[in-house]
Amino acid sequence: MVLPSLVARLLITLLGVVYPSYECFKSIAKIEGASSQQSADVLKRWCMFWIVFGCFVALEPVADSLIFWLPLYYEVKVAFVVYLWHPRTQGATFVYDSFIQPTLLHYEYEIDQKLDALTSKGQQLFQNYSAYGIKWAQRRAVDLFSYIQQSQQAGGRVGANAQGAAGGVNYSAPQTAAQAATNAFGSRAHAE
Template sequence: MLGDFSCRVVLNLIGYVWPAYSCYKALSQKQSDAVQQWCIYWLMLALFTVSERMLLDVLVFWVPMYYEAKVLFVLYLWHPKTQGAVYLFNGIVQPFLAQNEAAIDQALEEVKTTVVDHASSYFHKLILFVQTNASLAASQLQHLQTKAQFNAQRIQQSANSGKSA
C-alpha cells in the first residue's frame, strides 16, 4: 500500500504532468489523432475528478487500496495499450452527450443566465453600498476634522490665555 500522500504524488505525475507534456508534444508536432486522444483523456479525467470529489471520496474513501485504485484508473485512462479514456468516451460518454446535447445546452444557458443575473444584481448592490458608505464615511471624516480643528483652537486659546496671566 502506497498511502494517501504517495498516491497523490504518483497521481499528479501520471495523471497530470505526463499527460500534459504528452499533449504538448502532440500539439507541437501537429499530430491530430494524438491531440484528439488527449482531448478525450482530459474530458474523461475531468468527469472522473468531478464524480470522485462529489461522490466517491465521500462514500468509499475508507475502502482498502482506494487511493491505489484511483492511480490505476487514471493510468488506465491514458495508457496506449488500454486507451481507457477513448473506450469509455466512445462507449458511454459520447452517446449520452449526443442524445442529451440539446437539453444540456439549454440547462447550461439557463444556469449561465441565472449566474449573470445574480452577479449583476450583487454587483449593483455592492456599488450602491460603496457609494452610500463612502459618502457617509466622507461626512464622518469631515465632522471629525472640524471637531479636531475646534479642539485645537480651544487648546491654543487656553494656552495663550495661560501665558498672559
C-alpha cells in the same frame, strides 16, 4: 503493498495531471510540423483524455466516500489513470466512445438548457449584487467625506453639534486615512 490515500493522491496528480500535461505540451510542438490528419488525431486523443479524466475527478469524491474500504482501491485508481493515457491501452478513447459520448449526446439538449438557465441566473445575481455593492460603496464614501468635512469645520474635533455623523461621541482629528475611515464607519458598518 497497500497505498495510503495521500500517496495515491500524489500519484494520481503526477500521473493524471502533470505527465499528461507535459505530453500535451510535446504534442503541440509536434503538431506544428505534422500533417493536418496527424494533428487532428493527436489533439482528439488528448481531448478525450481530459474529458474522461475530468469525469473521473468529478466522480472521485463520491467513490472515495463509498468504496474506499475495498482492498487495493487506491492502487486501482492509480492504474486506471495510467490506463487512460497509456498509448498501448488508449483507455480514454475506449471510455469516451463507450460511455461518455453516448451519454452526453443523449442528454446534450437538457444539459445546454440547464447551463443557459444557470448562466442567465448567474448574470442576474452578479448584476444585482454588483449594483448593491456600488451603492454601498457610494454611501460609505459620502459618509467618509461628510465626516472629514465636519471634522475640519469643527477644528479637528467632532462634538455635540455634529452628533449625526459621529453618533454623539467626541473624536479627535484623524491623523491617517485609516483612522478617518475607522471613525466614519466604526459604528455604522455593523448596522448595515
